[in-house]
Amino acid sequence: MQTIDWIVLSCTLLFIVLYGTIKTKRSKNVNEYILANKETPGWAVALSVMATQASAITFLSIPGQAYHDGMSFIQFYFGLPLAMIVICIFFIPRYYKYNVFTAYEFLERRFDVRIRSLAAVLFLIQRGIVIGLTIYAPAIILSTLLGWDLKTLIIIIGVSVLVYTVTGGSKAIILTQKQQVFVILTGLILTFFIIINSFPDDLSLVDALGIAAANDKMKIVDFSFDPTVRYTFWNGIAGGFFLMLAYFGTDQTQVGRYITAKSVSESQKGLIINGLLKVPMQFFILLTGVLVFVFFQFHSAPLHFNPTNTNAVHASIYHKEYQTVERELHEVLEDKKEVSMLYTGQLYQDYNNPILQEKMVSLSSKERELREQAKEIILKANPKAEVNDKDYVFIYFIVNYLPKGLIGLLLAVILCAAMAASASELNALAATTAIDLYKRNLKTEKTEKHYLKATRIFTVLWGAVAILTACVVNLFENLIQLVNIVGSVFYGTVLGIFLVAIFVKSVQANAVFWAALLTQLSIFYLYYLDLMSFLWLNFIGASFVVLFSYIIQKALLLKGIKRAS
Template sequence: MNAFDWLVFAVYFGAVVAFAWHQSRKNQGVEGFFLANRRLGWGAIGLSVMATQASAITYIGTTGQAFDDGMEFVQFYLGQPIAMVILCVVFVPFFYRSKVFTAYEYLERRFDAKTRSLTSFLFLVSRGLAAGIVLYAPAIVLSAIMGWDERVTILVMGLITVAYTIMGGITAVIWTDVLQMIVMLAGIAIAIAVLFATLPDGVGVGDVAYIGGIHEMWRSIDLSWDPTNRYTLWSGLIGGLFLALGYFGTDQSQVQRYLTARSLRESRLSLIFNAFVKVPMQIFILAIGVLLYVFYHFERPPLVFNSAEAALVRESPRASDFSALETEHERTHELRREATLDLLAARRAGDDLWGLQGRIAGYDDELEQLRDASKALVSEVRGSSSNDVNYVFPSYLIAYVPAGILGLLIAVIFAAAMSSLDSELTALSSATVIDFYRRYVKPEGTDAHYLLVSRLATFAWGGFAVLFALYAGQLGSLVEAVNEIGSIFYGALLGVFLLAFLMKRATAAGAFYGLIFSMITVLIVSRATEIAWLWYNVVGTAAVLLVGMALRGPEPPESAAAAR
């Protein structure tokens, strides 16, 4: 980044923080800190809900995912619009009318204190781990751009975000999300435009679509019923539906958003907005990854996208082996580049394409083998596994994006990171203070006291996120890691809330023991089978409902009378 990039970045960052701080001055007490005094409209909430989910992982991890596997990940989102409609009809009215601070507070009213505490505890564990992954994602960008050690970058980003969240509360978070979501949407369009601009002269939209097509990178629907296949139409529509219901319907980081609305109608509209906008947004972000794949048919990609890992190997006793791999990688890439240009020329001339396509496929296999060999070499040198999929997009930004635009796109990634991490921290803090501290430690504290404890809890969870972020780099694709962690927990949480909302005869024992049984079941399934992680949400929900049905209470007297 040059001085102009830094100026663009600084102006954007300063404007967002100043605006958010101005908005946060309207907060009053704990309700203001956690729920913005329940006075926000659907537009701001809807953009905040999107921004909370669209973290830096979305830009870094999803583009890297598409670079490796194409558009198939879009199936993960297909159940989300259906989930939003169900949430508007079933979940939101219960939460909004009960005037709770947290989703889990409602469960004590419906069941008992131990069910509330266990669900809140599971949320704290799952979302605390996810916050660490969210923090690690922008650290990748900073470390790549400035040459900093990732640990230093994580500490710097963590301190800045924690300080900002402690000062502003939920109002600052939501209004920051609004501006950042607008910038993120603009950033998607800019990234796509820049990618097309950096392609060789004469290579147009049709050529990009064709090259991606012959490699099956645009293929987005898999009709297989194989439960071990991670992304299929059915895992997305069924497993993705259950995951979306669990995330948006039971995760405090999302429920907290629509509890800030000034009316039930505004809460519902914020979710309907997401139902229409989220999937198209993800399609465009995945398309960036496919465009990167096509772009690197013409420009030589790094053998290892993580420049720090490449430097580590070059300074090791295995440097000569790595150099030999790089030489072979350069030679094979040049052959593929020439074959790709020949293919496009033959396509325009109407000549036979099968032979050229076969040559390119052979070069693809060779390059993939070289990539695998380089990853194995890096893993051997560093003593731990290597997966550089999260460095694909940052590497492109640094090498090819013009000054000024680079600063803006880096700001987009920071916007995504801030809009998720600050949301996680406010949700973690609210669950800690409301569900545990106020419930068990100091039930009769003053509003000022709870506000102080809320800020201390925010600081503590920020520290936990930093510690876990130091480990997150070993988890592979970040977008998969954060959703896989959530899928361990969301089925159980969703099952308990479905018992609360839909089963009049559900008992506290059924909910509590169903929750425990569900977590054990999902952990066994995740360790003992090859079932894809999206299905964990279905398994977890079914396990809770099974126990809930087995331990249901007697039929209410009025129902029995009606039956007679």
């Protein structure tokens, strides 16, 4: 990184922290701290919702996911627009009717305090795990590639978020997320056009997409019914719908964003805008990853993108074996470059050459084999190494190929995304702990000032948990998948409770409580068996709660009738 990159990065982050702190000053009461006095317009709600979901993991993992597996991940979001509509019709009016601080407060109005506490605890467990990943994701990758100390970077990110989140609460989060979204979109758009301008002179965007398609990177929809296939149209529509319904409809991280709106209509407007923009935004990020793949067809790419693993293997007794594979990859990439150029020339003449396409596919297959060999050698050098390097692809491209100044901006994008998501998560965790557990279970009345102070204290405590978790967590699999897996294991149960609360009026608290416990244990077991894509766990979890609660309610009624007779 050059001096200009440090200036861009430092000034961007410093501005956001100071802006959020100074503009919001100190909140006067819990309503202002958690709900921002319900003064947020719909467009600001939309930006806040998008910034909350678009964590650093999104910008690190999704381009790497597209680099390796193509556009198929977009199917994960197919259920999102429909989920937004359902939430706008059935969830938002109820949250505003009962004037809730958290989503789980509504459950006590419908059932009892046990159900409220159970849902709140499941949320705290799930989100408490994820918030550590939200900070850890950018920290581990930036520290690896830039040589920064990992724990120092984690502390810097965590403390930066805490400064304005503790001070200003929801109002500070919403204000800073506006700036963060601007930085994120600016950085992504500039990167997209710089990649295109970095292609060979005769290579147009259409030609680049042709090369990507020839390498099987442009397959957007898969209609396979195989439940073990992770991303298909069907699990995107069904499993993705239930995951998005749970995340946006019942997760306080998101509910806490849109219940700050001025009215039901403004809240609904914010979610509808999000529903319309989210899929195109994710498509654009994935497409950027695909273009990075095309870029590396004409530029040098490492055998393995994680430099920690590369340095370790070069320092081991296996370095000669690894170097041999590196030389083989270099030859394959040179052949791919030549074939890609020839293939591009054919496309330019509106002629799709199947022989060249077959040759390109064959070389890509050989490349994958060599990269797998590299992973095996890395594991011989260090059996505990994480060899999945998808999350390092995009940041490697940023650091090594973007012009001066833009590197700092893109690093700011990643850190802004981490801060935006972490701030919302901290606020949601603190609000749920303070309102659903602490305030609800206190036996004596306390002042408004007391609960405001308690919420701030819980924000600091959860910030400490996030930083400590990030310091000890280990990277495994692709981060974007890991976050969604953790969510899917818990979301179905919580969503099922809400679906019963809204749609099944005959079922009462006792039945739902035991149904939820039985369902959560069942989901743990199903995930352990690994019989299906994790997306189906959301649908199964929600369905189990509805089914089990209905059956248990009927059994309880029959038991009551027998006793009465």
